[in-house]
Amino acid sequence: MPGFTTRAFLAAVLLVGPISAGTGATIAPPRRQKTATLPKDPEAAYKLAATALLAANYAKAVDLFLANMKKFPKHPRMEDLQWGLAESYRGKGDTEMALAEYSRFYQDYGDAPRAAEALYKAGGCYEVLGDKMTAKLSYTVISRKFPTSAFAEQARTRLSELQSEPAK
Missing domain, CATH: 1.25.40 (Serine Threonine Protein Phosphatase 5, Tetratricopeptide repeat)
Known part of the structure; x- marks a missing residue:
C-alpha cells in the first residue's frame, strides 16, 4: 500500500487510542475493493x-x-x-491485510468485547512480519487496557516470551 505503513498506523493507535478525523469518520488504511453478488x-x-x-x-x-x-x-x-x-x-x-483489518477493528470498536482479541491477533501478525517491538507494544496494551480479558494472560505470557528471546 503506497504511502501507508500499517505498522506505524497501529503503533499510533496503540499509543493514542482510536483516531478521529473530527467528522466522526475514522482514519484507517485503505481497503482493496472487490465486488461480489x-x-x-x-x-x-x-x-x-x-x-x-x-x-x-x-x-x-x-x-x-x-x-x-x-x-x-x-x-x-x-x-x-x-x-x-x-x-x-x-x-x-495475507498477514499484512489481516493486520490492517485487526487494526481497523480496534480503532473502530476499541470498547467492543473482541477488542483485546483484535490486539492480540495484531500482535501475532506483527510477530509473523518480524516486528517484535510492535508485537510487544500490542501485548502490553492488552495487559494494561484489558487486564481481566481472556486475552490478557495470553498477552502477558507472550510478552514475557518475547522479552526473554535473545536480541538479533
Whole structure:
C-alpha cells in the first residue's frame, strides 16, 4: 500500500487510542475493493459471507465481506463484518491485510468485547512480519487496557516470551 505503513498506523493507535478525523469518520488504511453478488437483505448477505468464512473459503469470504461493506455501508452488523474480514485475511495467509483489518477493528470498536482479541491477533501478525517491538507494544496494551480479558494472560505470557528471546 503506497504511502501507508500499517505498522506505524497501529503503533499510533496503540499509543493514542482510536483516531478521529473530527467528522466522526475514522482514519484507517485503505481497503482493496472487490465486488461480489449479494442478496438484497443485509442479514442474508452477512450470513453468506460468514458461511464462506466458516467453510474456510477465505478468498470468497474476503470478497463477500468487502462487498457487504460496500453495498451496506450502514450494515447493522458492521462490527461482525469487520471482524470477519480480518479473520478471512488471516485464514487466507495475507498477514499484512489481516493486520490492517485487526487494526481497523480496534480503532473502530476499541470498547467492543473482541477488542483485546483484535490486539492480540495484531500482535501475532506483527510477530509473523518480524516486528517484535510492535508485537510487544500490542501485548502490553492488552495487559494494561484489558487486564481481566481472556486475552490478557495470553498477552502477558507472550510478552514475557518475547522479552526473554535473545536480541538479533
